[in-house]
Amino acid sequence: MTGAPSADIIYLPRWRPRGRRFGAHRGQEAGGLGTFRDQVPFLTLPDARRIDLRASLRDPFEGVHVRRFEMRNAVEVWALIDLSASMRFQGAGDRLRLAADLCAGLAASATRIGDGLGVIGCDRAVRADLYLPATRRRGPALAMAERIAAARCEATGAEGLLEAARLLFGRPRLVFLVSDFRWPQALIGQVFAALALHDTVPVLLADSAEDAGLPDWGLVELDDLEGAGRRLVFLRPALKRRWIAREQARRDALRSLAAASSARAPFHLVDRFNAQALTRHLLAT
Amino acid sequence: MTVGSLGVASPAWLWLLPLALLPLFASGRRRAAVSAVAAAPADPASRWIAWLLRGAGVLAVSGLVVALAGPYGAGAPVTRIGIGAPISMLIDRSGSMNETFAGRQPSGAEESKAAASRRLLADFVGARAHDLFAVTAFSTAPMLVMPMTDRHAAVRAAIAAIDRPGLDYTNVARGLAMALSQFAPESSGSRVLLFISDGAAVIDPRVQDALRAAFTKLHPTLYWLFLRTKGSPSIHDRPAGEDTPQAAPERHLDLFFKSLGVPYRAFEAEGAPAVADAIAQIAALERNPIPYTEPRPRRDLTGFAYALAGLGLFLLVLAALAEADFLAARVAGVAVPERAPAPDIRRAA
Structure with missing residues (x-):
């Protein structure tokens, strides 16, 4: 998918950003223009242009009051993308394509309102070729999304995400952690802990072919993309139920791990990218 | 060549016998690449079937090789x-x-x-x-x-x-x-x-x-x-x-x-x-x-060997017929690649 998506992803950061950079989100600081925030004495903010006459006249102590407005700040949106071998999976949807669609959607939505988008692709380490510093230019961001779609995923393991989390020091950021989360539980906990500073949105790339879309009956020779070997499975309704229950348990475990690190609830990106669904999720959590 | 009361007519074929180990390492079934096999719950029935099919593969290959070698039971006076x-x-x-x-x-x-x-x-x-x-x-x-x-x-x-x-x-x-x-x-x-x-x-x-x-x-x-x-x-x-x-x-x-x-x-x-x-x-x-x-005459065991190989092949054919199309959903997904048209929302945050 190239070009801007037809629908924007609307997100509200959980924190009030600070800084001098103007943007679309309500910031912590008071600035010149924007939404009314409060009134302060003239001596606190000696700005004669914003004297609030009504408030000054109402003051029995005849103090002069100045209106203060919320400054609107830009935030940085980062997409940390797991590029381990399991991301090569192609079921009802192409997992890398999904990640790339999400990146493109974020690129379009973030740059439209003046936020920067940064992308870090990781497998066992941070992939230097798939690293994009936060940029407010839409072109490079969209190009990076395309490069994500065409990325080669051979390494197993996702330890690079810890490294990527260390790269995001300093101010809080909105971080989309895009992966299928087929990691050891311990690693998931570590990554969430490393991203605890940020407003983290886990995006679980799922595929209906891996649970609900399983055939009811038949033999399937499973081949692990992460190199865990082959296994013959005799699918039958009872096993399918157990399989789906197991997947559900995995999602629940991920949700509780995310909650433990004050990350948002995971968003399940199943089969195809839907910006509206992501928007709804982001506004609700 | 005779070992005990069994023999083969053309023992050179038996050099192919190591091929019978091949089914232990490879299988002819379609592979479904999944992100983690650990997603599949542990299932004894599947494990038994896997071993059975491996055995069937070994049986089929070894049966064919032995049948080519022409086995017989040596005759002996009784x-x-x-x-x-x-x-x-x-x-x-x-x-x-x-x-x-x-x-x-x-x-x-x-x-x-x-x-x-x-x-x-x-x-x-x-x-x-x-x-x-x-x-x-x-x-x-x-x-x-x-x-x-x-x-x-x-x-x-x-x-x-x-x-x-x-x-x-x-x-x-x-x-x-x-x-x-x-x-x-x-x-x-x-x-x-x-x-x-x-x-x-x-x-x-x-x-x-x-x-x-x-x-x-x-x-x-x-x-x-x-x-x-x-x-x-x-x-x-x-x-x-x-x-x-x-x-x-x-x-x-x-x-x-x-x-x-x-x-x-x-x-x-x-x-x-x-x-x-x-x-x-x-x-x-x-x-x-x-x-x-x-006198007990020499008995030709070729048919027996072919029958064993046939049994193994029969099991493998059954398994092939029982193969499920794990990625049927993907084929359908490729056939309909377009995304659901989302209503155009343009809203400033």
Whole structure:
């Protein structure tokens, strides 16, 4: 998918950003223009242009009051993308394509309102070729999304995400952690802990072919993309139920791990990218 | 090449046998690449099926290779113990055997002595599976009809031939010698010499010693079935005149047999029922265990090997037919690649 998506992803950061950079989100600081925030004495903010006459006249102590407005700040949106071998999976949807669609959607939505988008692709380490510093230019961001779609995923393991989390020091950021989360539980906990500073949105790339879309009956020779070997499975309704229950348990475990690190609830990106669904999720959590 | 009782015709094929290990490492099934096999719950049934199919693969390949090599079970002589006895039959073929018990040429429903003995002996042969028979006929000279064998059909055929028109005279001594020579000298167990005649002849004293020696060595049980023509002298009749072998050959042959020192019994039959009775008595008396050897032929096991390979292949074909299309959803997804058109939302945050 190239070009801007037809629908924007609307997100509200959980924190009030600070800084001098103007943007679309309500910031912590008071600035010149924007939404009314409060009134302060003239001596606190000696700005004669914003004297609030009504408030000054109402003051029995005849103090002069100045209106203060919320400054609107830009935030940085980062997409940390797991590029381990399991991301090569192609079921009802192409997992890398999904990640790339999400990146493109974020690129379009973030740059439209003046936020920067940064992308870090990781497998066992941070992939230097798939690293994009936060940029407010839409072109490079969209190009990076395309490069994500065409990325080669051979390494197993996702330890690079810890490294990527260390790269995001300093101010809080909105971080989309895009992966299928087929990691050891311990690693998931570590990554969430490393991203605890940020407003983290886990995006679980799922595929209906891996649970609900399983055939009811038949033999399937499973081949692990992460190199865990082959296994013959005799699918039958009872096993399918157990399989789906197991997947559900995995999602629940991920949700509780995310909650433990004050990350948002995971968003399940199943089969195809839907910006509206992501928007709804982001506004609700 | 033979190992134990098994062998193969062309052992070079067996160099391909390591190929049978291939199914342990590879499978011909379609693979469904998944992000984690650990997503599939542990399932003993699946594990058993996987091992079964691996075994089927090994069985199919090894069965085919072994079948190509041409396996066989080597033949061997097998010694078994059966109830029966080696029976050497000595049958008189002199001209008088073609007469009835009344001493006439048979006419109408009458049957000759030869025909009666043929009919009754044919039943005797084959009544017990492990009897060995040799058939010797004699008249002036002895004729070896059938050497010692357990092929009862052949023995019955030989007996069926004894009612052909008979020949000349009766020369007992040489017939006895040949009948005795049918016994294998090394074989243990009992031996039976069944001597069927309707008359007797003088045995030359010079030959008597040789016969005596042979009887002593082989020690057979001797049965003489004397088909007595009506009116002719019995074995036990003393002749009216001088008691010489020439005057009463039957009596003197009987005396000679008795002097041999072997178990001996004479049956005197004056008709077919009496013959049948005598034969039944002989059959009842001769119930000894005998060891006998049976050759077991080489057995071709190629079909067996192919059947095993076929069984393995059948299981693999079943598995192939039972393969589920794990990624059917993906094919459908590729066919419909367009995304659901989302309503255009343009909103400033």
